[in-house]
Amino acid sequence: MTPPLTLQTATRPGDVVQAAGRWLGEDLALCGFRWLASTATLQRSLGERVEQIVLQGSTRNRAGKQLLVSLQVVVRDRALLRWQRAHPEVALSGTDWLVGHPLGYVAGRVNGCVYGCYDDGVFDLLDPAGRPATVAAVSAVIRHSVLPWLEETARPDLMMAAPSITLELGGSSILEWLASQGRTDLINQVVNRVVSSRPGMRDRVERGGQLAQRGQWPSPDDRAEALGWSAEMLTGGRDGRVAHDDPVATS
Incomplete structure (x- = not known):
């Protein structure tokens, strides 16, 4: 059986995203996240609440030329969906989607304030030698900025x-x-x-x-x-x- 490609050996953009996701899934396992390869998503479930960090490769990515990955944060709540179905006269949506947006908007948080923008959630993984450090930086952003945001949106x-x-x-x-x-x-x-x-x-x-x-x-x-x-x-x-x-x- 062929071993999975690593951050430094993968060349195709899709393979690099998968390798980065597996690395993040292992690094954030103690925080409750796991890597879902089929949807390129880091996910953790807390009762009926589902928290997701989605890795999206640019459609312009090309092996050896460009490899940009953007991250989205999403919160879903099945209890919200039940409430909506029980109150169709006042509910505009009919999904479990609560909130979500580019991770960059919360990537620069300091003392509860936000200084991030979309580009703060986009990472360049073109250089194989630099990928481990870049993905480690992504993990740090998740721990220091995204986890507090998830706590805020839970209450x-x-x-x-x-x-x-x-x-x-x-x-x-x-x-x-x-x-x-x-x-x-x-x-x-x-x-x-x-x-x-x-x-x-x-x-x-x-x-x-x-x-x-x-x-x-x-x-x-x-x-x-x-x-x-x-x-x-x-x-x-x-x-x-x-x-x-x-x-x-x-x-």
Whole structure:
């Protein structure tokens, strides 16, 4: 039986991704992660919650020429899916997806603040000699930045401290999750934090709330409109107005 290719012997981009994933899976095993080769995903399950770190090779990768790998962080929650199915009148989505975005957005965390960007989650594995050090650096980012982010997104009270980009991209799914956890009191705080970080969304968020009041559904392609709609529907209009002058900590 041919032994699996290692970080330094693999040449094809797909083989390098698999070798990197196996290395990370072994290194993060004590944290509960395992490598799923079929989906190129590091995954751990905590009850009905599933946390994933997905390795994605660039479509432009070519052996000996380019080998870039980007990482995505994803949280899924089967309890959220059950809640959505039980409340179709207020649920916009019907999957177990809670939140997810490029790992780079949380890769530069210092004292709870975020200084990362998309490129901070992209790693160059072209040089075979340098791959072990690069993958070790990826593991360090996961331990020091991603694990705290996963802890934040696991509890309603801590979700409020998550990066504003996390709250924005999670959108209605996060609001529905808060409702499923019995924490509708946090819904408008999340909305206000998102709007404070992205003032340009305000009009569309408010339009979504107005649609809910008229018994209409938001556009499936407008995240801001959906956010306002969900906030109105899930709070029953209680304190549902989006604050214009609420001081909010930035991420």
